Each structure stands twice: as structure tokens, then as C-alpha cells.
Amino acid sequence: MRDTLYLALRYLAFHRVKTAILVAAITLIVFLPVGLRVIVNQSSQQLTARAEATPLVIGAKGSPTELTLNTLYFSSDVPARTTHAAAAEVTETGLAHAIPMYVRFRVRDRPIVGTTLEYFEFRGLRIVEGRQLAILGEAVLGSRAAKRLGVGPGDYVISSPESVFDIAGVYPLRMPVVGVLEFSDSADDDAVFVDVKTAWVIEGLGHGHQDLSRPEAAAGVLRREGNVVVGNASVMQFNEITPDNIDSFHFHGELSDFPLTAVIAVPPDQRSSALLQGRYQSAGLSQIVNPTEVMDELLDTILTVEKFVIAGAVTVGLATLATTFLVFALSLRLRSRERETLFKIGGSRTAVATVMTSEIVVVLAAGVLLALCLTFLTQRYGDVIIRALIR
Amino acid sequence: MIRIEDLRFRYGEGDFQLRIPELAVESGTTTAFIGPSGSGKTTLLNLIAGIIRPEKGRVETRGVEVSGLSDEERRRFRITTVGLVFQEFELLEYLTVLDNILLPYRIHSALTLDSSVRERARSLAERVGISDKLDRHPRRLSQGERQRVAVCRAVLTDPPLLLTDEPTGNLDPVNRERVLDILFDYVEDSGTTLVSVTHDHEILTRFGRVMDFRDFHAFGEAGSGAAGGAS
Numbered sequence: 001m002r003d004t005l006y007l008a009l010r011y012l013a014f015h016r017v018k019t020a021i022l023v024a025a026i027t028l029i030v031f032l033p034v035g036l037r038v039i040v041n042q043s044s045q046q047l048t049a050r051a052e053a054t055p056l057v058i059g060a061k062g063s064p065t066e067l068t069l070n071t072l073y074f075s076s077d078v079p080a081r082t083t084h085a086a087a088a089e090v091t092e093t094g095l096a097h098a099i100p101m102y103v104r105f106r107v108r109d110r111p112i113v114g115t116t117l118e119y120f121e122f123r124g125l126r127i128v129e130g131r132q133l134a135i136l137g138e139a140v141l142g143s144r145a146a147k148r149l150g151v152g153p154g155d156y157v158i159s160s161p162e163s164v165f166d167i168a169g170v171y172p173l174r175m176p177v178v179g180v181l182e183f184s185d186s187a188d189d190d191a192v193f194v195d196v197k198t199a200w201v202i203e204g205l206g207h208g209h210q211d212l213s214r215p216e217a218a219a220g221v222l223r224r225e226g227n228v229v230v231g232n233a234s235v236m237q238f239n240e241i242t243p244d245n246i247d248s249f250h251f252h253g254e255l256s257d258f259p260l261t262a263v264i265a266v267p268p269d270q271r272s273s274a275l276l277q278g279r280y281q282s283a284g285l286s287q288i289v290n291p292t293e294v295m296d297e298l299l300d301t302i303l304t305v306e307k308f309v310i311a312g313a314v315t316v317g318l319a320t321l322a323t324t325f326l327v328f329a330l331s332l333r334l335r336s337r338e339r340e341t342l343f344k345i346g347g348s349r350t351a352v353a354t355v356m357t358s359e360i361v362v363v364l365a366a367g368v369l370l371a372l373c374l375t376f377l378t379q380r381y382g383d384v385i386i387r388a389l390i391r
Numbered sequence: 392m393i394r395i396e397d398l399r400f401r402y403g404e405g406d407f408q409l410r411i412p413e414l415a416v417e418s419g420t421t422t423a424f425i426g427p428s429g430s431g432k433t434t435l436l437n438l439i440a441g442i443i444r445p446e447k448g449r450v451e452t453r454g455v456e457v458s459g460l461s462d463e464e465r466r467r468f469r470i471t472t473v474g475l476v477f478q479e480f481e482l483l484e485y486l487t488v489l490d491n492i493l494l495p496y497r498i499h500s501a502l503t504l505d506s507s508v509r510e511r512a513r514s515l516a517e518r519v520g521i522s523d524k525l526d527r528h529p530r531r532l533s534q535g536e537r538q539r540v541a542v543c544r545a546v547l548t549d550p551p552l553l554l555t556d557e558p559t560g561n562l563d564p565v566n567r568e569r570v571l572d573i574l575f576d577y578v579e580d581s582g583t584t585l586v587s588v589t590h591d592h593e594i595l596t597r598f599g600r601v602m603d604f605r606d607f608h609a610f611g612e613a614g615s616g617a618a619g620g621a622s
Contacts, residue, residue, distance in 0.1 A: 003496070003497035003498070003504060004497065004498075006497065007486070007497055007498075010485050010486055010490060011485045013485075014484070014485030014486075014528070015485065337481075338483060341477070341481040341483075342494075342498055343442075343466065344440070344442050344469070344475060344477075344481075345469065345470065345475060345494065345495055345498065345544075346466045346467070346468075346469035346470025346471075346473070346495065346498070346499055347466065347470070347495075347498030347499055348463065348466055348467070348470075348498065348499045348500065349462070349463065349466070351497075351498045351499055351500070352498065355498075
């Protein structure tokens with residue numbers, strides 16, 4: 001057996017291109033449906049688990065899927081904005097705790113999540129390095145975000161401009177990293193958390209600049225009209241909030257009008273949840289969604305698509321398998337002279353058959369093994385793939 | 392060594408029929424079969440080796456009636472008793488020279504491949520001047536080198552009977568002499584019986600006995616064997 005296997009391996013090694021193509025074909029035949037199944041299972045588990053841990057999400061009317069994906073996974077598709085008043089309304093009902101969410105900006109490809117300290121408690125997120133957010137302008141990073149950005153407590157992160165061509169847009173804000181969260185194997189690991197007010201500063205709704213009432217800032221005064229001082233372009237705006245300049249930071253406008261992408265509502269019981277959902281059933285500018293229901297709908301769509309994809313993969317797989325066997329059959333036919341030589345020399349029928357069979361078995365085994373490796377990798381890194389797809 | 396009695400063979404329903412009433416080849420002798428193409432020389436070689444079975448008659452080699460053996464028994468007989476050298480060398484393109492020489496040991500359980508066999512293969516390769524090409528594949532060898540590999544493969548099992556079909560058919564004069572030297576040196580050293588089919592009349596003088604299939608008469612060692620016939 002060892003000798004016949006050796007001959008089979010020599011043949012496959014000599015015809016390495018043909019062997020590689022056959023192995024790749026077998027790998028794809030096995031991996032496509034299995035890998036897809038694994039990805040779908042994982043995504044279904046992930047989507048369901050996080051959705052089930054998030055009771056209700058309130059946002060502006062629009063796509064419930066977009067609202068849910070942005071709130072749960074911080075996806076880059078920003079839903080229609082609601083206002084901070086929506087969070088206040090929830091709190092006023094007394095039916096749920098309201099956690100404001102503003103997920104619009106990024107630090108490179110990592111989402112900046114503007115929220116309150118209640119979010120960390122709600123998700124059970126713990127600081128493993130440094131400390132929790134304390135003052136305006138600070139940032140706490142998820143474990144993966146800290147690793148990818150290569151920063152930790154004492155370092156800084158800078159918000160990315162939304163468009164380099166938007167010269168009237170918001171300026172990047174330099175934020176000190178004060179803490180890193182424990183790994184939670186969720187979307188939180190990829191996020192840069194800031195206070196919701198810091199997110200508004202990034203938006204440009206709040207800012208800090210030189211105090212124009214001070215004599216040294218006189219050069220920056222364009223005109224004074226009573227209590228109103230109008231500055232010129234030379235007035236320096238701060239792009240970092242420090243203990244020295246924090247007092248100069250202020251917000252223009254009503255806090256209740258400031259934007260949020262969503263409000264996570266955490267009712268204490270089922271009754272409160274039902275009552276709260278009832279309040280939002282009537283026509284209005286806001287919508288309330290149950291993330292579990294949204295994800296179930298999304299999964300139904302994914303499962304339907306998966307069925308089509310698997311059906312396609314199986315069809316292509318069968319065709320490839322048939323072609324593979326045709327290649328083997330033709331190869332055996334072309335090698336009839338070689339078989340004859342082996343028989344003439346005195347090769348036993350068993351040995352010659354074993355050589356030829358071993359070649360097929362080795363190719364099939366290599367293909368299946370490679371497919372299993374790919375499946376293992378998919379299982380191991382499936383969550384990364386899913387997160388990348390959602391992002 | 393080889394005894395043939397009342398042999399008849401026909402390929403299917405074709406016109407060709409080989410008929411040999413009686414033939415004997417003694418051990419340790421060298422015999423050449425000559426004759427025109429289609430006269431049955433290679434067919435007789437195949438019958439002696441047990442590659443094909445006669446329609447009628449007996450083929451006995453070293454006391455074994457080859458024609459009476461089963462298919463698997465004849466394979467075992469060949470791998471242990473017969474060394475074969477083919478006109479087209481019949482080397483496997485995907486094996487190196489060394490692996491081609493060792494091939495008989497990998498295709499039948501009657502032979503066991505061990506270090507002594509490998510050593511013997513290397514020694515044979517050195518003897519025929521291809522020891523520096525053991526890692527090469529056949530397509531990177533000259534015709535003469537390929538034939539030498541085929542000879543090494545045939546004699547590696549130390550067979551008592553060596554059957555060669557046009558062993559010099561594709562070779563230039565220099566390589567022809569070289570291959571013949573190798574074959575005849577081996578036969579002389581080992582006492583092996585050599586039966587060779589050839590069209591090359593220039594090499595006939597090296598054989599102890601020549602059988603001409605054309606006129607159905609053996610010549611060379613007059614009266615030493617019976618005539619063969621082809622029709």
C-alpha cells in the first residue's frame with residue numbers, strides 16, 4: 001500500500017497543475033455550501049444574540065433595519081436623525097430608561113459612539129485599562145479598536161472628517177484615550193466611545209475658542225453690538241478639549257434639538273415594554289422597533305437568499321464533480337499504455353488498481369481537507385467577516 | 392529452460408496465426424529471434440513471458456507451465472522470473488530514473504523494496520553510466536540513457552530469464568554497442584538466459600543462437616533447437 005501510494009503521489013506531484021485544479025474544484029464543491037451554512041449560522045446567532053439583548057430602539061421614521069444595524073452594530077449607514085428630545089420623552093413616560101446614541105462619526109474605520117455611561121452598564125462593558133469617561137472630550141476604546149488603532153490610555157485619537165472636500169464641514173477633534181474596554185466579542189470591541197456631548201462637539205454644535213472678552217483677544221474682534229461680540233476668522237478654535245480650555249466650550253441652540261441616531265429604551269418589564277410600544281404606534285415623527293423582530297425579518301431574507309445560493313452552489317458543484325470525474329476517466333484512458341506496461345512487467349491487478357484509485361482518493365481527500373480547513377477558518381473568523389459585512 | 396510444444400496462437404479472428412510445433416531454449420544461452428515484421432517474434436516473446444496465453448499447446452519456463460497459470464499467477468511469475476526490455480523503453484514519465492528502476496518492487500507484493508534493493512539499483516545505474524541522472528525524469532534523458540534505465544529495471548530483480556524486444560532498435564551505433572555490452576556482460580556474469588527479438592542483423596554475431604521466423608528454421612547452433620513457424 002505504501003508503494004502504490006508513493007506512485008500515486010509521484011504522479012500527482014508530476015502533474016501538479018492538473019492536480020491543483022482538481023483539488024481546488026473539490027475544495028469549492030465541498031466548501032461553498034458548508035462554508036455558507038457556517039456563515040449564515042454564525043450571523044444568525046450573532047444578530048439574534050445582540051438583538052435579544054437590546055429591548056427597544058427608538059429613532060426617526062425610516063428604515064427599521066438601518067436604525068437597528070446602526071444602533072446595534074454601528075454600521076456606517078446613518079439613519080435619519082431624531083433629537084435628544086426623544087430620549088427625554090422616553091424618560092418622562094417612566095416606562096423605560098433611555099440611552100441616547102449618536103453614531104455618525106469615525107476614527108479612521110472605527111465608529112465613534114456618542115452615548116452616556118448608562119450604555120456601558122447596560123451592555124455590561126468593563127474597563128480593563130485606564131478609567132471610564134469623566135469629562136468632555138475623552139474617549140474609551142473597545143479592545144479591538146485599541147489594538148487596530150494602536151493606542152491605549154495616554155494616547156490620542158482624532159475624529160476623521162466626513163469629506164476632505166467639505167471645507168465648511170466639522171473640524172477633526174483630538175481626543176485623549178482614557179480607557180480600554182474588556183473584550184466582549186461584540187460590535188462594542190470595534191468602537192470608540194465618547195460622551196454624546198463630545199459627539200456633538202465633533203458635529204460642530206458645541207465648540208471652544210479664545211475668550212473674546214479678554215484684552216489679548218482684541219485682534220479677533222470684528223465688531224461689538226451691545227452684548228454681542230462678533231469675531232473674525234483669526235479667532236482660534238480649539239480642536240482638543242483640555243482642562244485649560246474646557247470652560248470655553250459651549251453649545252449653541254437647544255439641547256433638546258441636538259441630534260441622535262437612536263435611543264435605546266430599556267423597560268423594566270414586559271408590561272412597560274408593551275405600553276411604550278403602544279405609545280409609538282400612532283402617527284408621529286418617531287418609530288419604535290423591536291430589534292429581535294427586525295433581525296428575524298433580516299434573517300428570513302438571508303435564509304431565503306442562502307437557499308438560492310446553496311441550490312446554485314450544489315448545481316455548480318455537481319457539474320464540477322462530473323467534470324472532475326470526466327477528467328479522471330479521460331486520464332485513465334490516456335494512461336492505458338502505462339497500465340499495460342505495469343501489467344507486462346508483472347504488476348498485480350490489485351497494485352495497479354490501487355495506484356489509480358489512490359490518485360483519486362488523494363485528490364478527493366486533499367480537496368475535502370482543504371475545504372475543512374477553510375470551514376474551520378470561516379468558523380474561527382466568521383464573526384470578523386460578518387462584522388466587516390455589516391460595517 | 393524454455394520448452395514449447397505444439398503452440399498455436401491467433402489474435403482474435405485475424406488471419407495471423409503463430410504455430411510452433413516445438414522449441415527449446417537452454418538455460419544460460421543467448422538467443423535472437425529475427426524475421427520480418429508481423430512474423431510473430433514479439434508474440435512469441437509475450438507467450439514465453441505469459442503476457443498472453445496460447446490458443447493451444449504448452450509454454451514451459453523453468454519447469455513451470457506458464458500457459459496453464461491463472462492471470463494473477465502469470466503476473467507473479469513475470470515479476471519474479473522474467474526481466475523485460477521493451478523497444479519503446481516504456482518508462483513512466485512521472486517517475487525519476489531511480490524510481491523507474493525500482494518500479495517492479497512497487498507493483499507486486501511478491502517483491503519487497505528495502506535498502507539492499509535500493510543499493511543494488513544504484514550500483515546497476517553506476518555500472519551502466521547513469522548514476523548521475525538518478526533524480527532526473529525520463530524526458531530529460533537521451534534515447535541511449537533511457538534504454539539503459541529500461542535494462543536496469545529489467546535486471547534489478549535478478550531474473551533467470553531476460554526477454555528483450557528490439558533492445559537496440561532506437562539507438563545510434565555507439566549507444567547500440569553500449570547497451571549490448573551491458574546486456575551481454577550481465578548475462579555472462581549472472582548466467583541469465585537471454586532471448587531477444589531484433590531486426591538488427593549487425594548484432595546477431597553476439598548471440599549464441601539465432602532463430603529466423605522467415606523460413607521457419609533455426610540457424611546458428613545447427614540442430615540445437617526445433618524450428619518455429621509463422622503463418
